[in-house]
Amino acid sequence: MLSRKTKYGLKALSYLAREGGEKPVQISVISEAENISQKFLESILLSLRKTGFLGSKKGKGGGYYLLKNPEEIPIAAVYRILEGPIAMVPCVSLNFYEKCDDCPDEHQCSVHRLMVQVRDNTLSILENTTLRDFVAEN
Amino acid sequence: MLSRKTKYGLKALSYLAREGGEKPVQISVISEAENISQKFLESILLSLRKTGFLGSKKGKGGGYYLLKNPEEIPIAAVYRILEGPIAMVPCVSLNFYEKCDDCPDEHQCSVHRLMVQVRDNTLSILENTTLRDFVAEN
DNA sequence: GTTTATCCTACTAAATCTATAGGAATTACG
DNA sequence: CGTAATTCCTATAGATTTAGTAGGATAAAC
Numbered sequence: 001m002l003s004r005k006t007k008y009g010l011k012a013l014s015y016l017a018r019e020g021g022e023k024p025v026q027i028s029v030i031s032e033a034e035n036i037s038q039k040f041l042e043s044i045l046l047s048l049r050k051t052g053f054l055g056s057k058k059g060k061g062g063g064y065y066l067l068k069n070p071e072e073i074p075i076a077a078v079y080r081i082l083e084g085p086i087a088m089v090p091c092v093s094l095n096f097y098e099k100c101d102d103c104p105d106e107h108q109c110s111v112h113r114l115m116v117q118v119r120d121n122t123l124s125i126l127e128n129t130t131l132r133d134f135v136a137e138n
Numbered sequence: 139m140l141s142r143k144t145k146y147g148l149k150a151l152s153y154l155a156r157e158g159g160e161k162p163v164q165i166s167v168i169s170e171a172e173n174i175s176q177k178f179l180e181s182i183l184l185s186l187r188k189t190g191f192l193g194s195k196k197g198k199g200g201g202y203y204l205l206k207n208p209e210e211i212p213i214a215a216v217y218r219i220l221e222g223p224i225a226m227v228p229c230v231s232l233n234f235y236e237k238c239d240d241c242p243d244e245h246q247c248s249v250h251r252l253m254v255q256v257r258d259n260t261l262s263i264l265e266n267t268t269l270r271d272f273v274a275e276n
Numbered sequence: 277g278t279t280t281a282t283c284c285t286a287c288t289a290a291a292t293c294t295a296t297a298g299g300a301a302t303t304a305c306g
Numbered sequence: 307c308g309t310a311a312t313t314c315c316t317a318t319a320g321a322t323t324t325a326g327t328a329g330g331a332t333a334a335a336c
Contacts, residue, residue, distance in 0.1 A: 003294085036240065057302095060310070104173075122256055177327060196280090
């Protein structure tokens with residue numbers, strides 16, 4: 001299940017992408033447009049800024065803006081920042097790998113093999129979809 | 139992320155499928171073989187029994203056994219019992235649908251459309267994989 | 277009637293999620 | 307300059323979920 005954090009983050013980025021990126025957009029504007037708690041959104045945008053997806057400007061007329069073109073931002077990258085691993089089990093994750101404590105050999109684990117398949121499929125969708133697709137659809 | 143509950147449940151079912159189903163297998167045997175806390179596994183098997191996947195027998199020589207052939211048990215069905223929705227957002231779930239409180243119209247939501255894609259892909263894997271595949275792989 | 281097993285309910289500790297609070301820092305503008 | 311508008315940052319808190327644990331009831335085998 002997707003956390004609200006990730007969902008809100010994607011919606012906010014989507015909003016910024018649709019906006020075109022001419023001027024910074026204030027948190028309050030996005031939070032109203034997308035029905036997101038302003039304070040919560042604030043912390044989400046902050047972490048997207050710290051990881052290089054967003055730029056910001058303080059003070060009057062300030063706000064957030066995209067640092068890259070929408071087509072350069074795959075959903076997978078955003079997902080990994082806000083949600084974490086895309087894989088359903090850590091032992092199958094490419095970016096957040098962890099060994100399972102219950103499996104002596106993960107190559108003999110049927111769950112492992114199944115989840116590799118699921119990961120590959122999900123990944124191909126999330127890597128090949130960018131913010132640009134979010135804009136184009138509307 | 140897959141909960142341990144679901145992972146353990148799948149491993150236990152997988153164990154039973156490999157066993158062939160002649161005789162009931164005790165919780166303690168499965169829990170040792172698969173490195174799962176016995177008490178925790180107990181509650182998992184119980185809920186799989188209540189939902190018609192497993193039969194059980196009490197007393198000496200008792201234990202759990204599959205009620206159907208492995209090829210008749212798709213992973214998707216087990217997943218829904220133990221984990222819940224396969225979809226990443228409730229508004230995209232076939233079996234556990236819920237409207238998002240933040241979306242006025244889900245058909246105009248880019249996250250929704252993306253997650254429909256992800257769901258369809260994951261679903262086709264989980265519906266077309268059965269316990270039989272878990273056995274065959276070894 | 278003793279042993280072996282599942283059955284069932286309730287509880288708990290820890291982690292995670294979803295925020296909220298409150299002020300500091302920065303910028304625009306008159 | 308001074309004031310208003312905005313992001314920046316840290317800390318905290320309440321709710322929910324997860325991953326078990328405890329302890330006895332029930333049933334079957336022998």
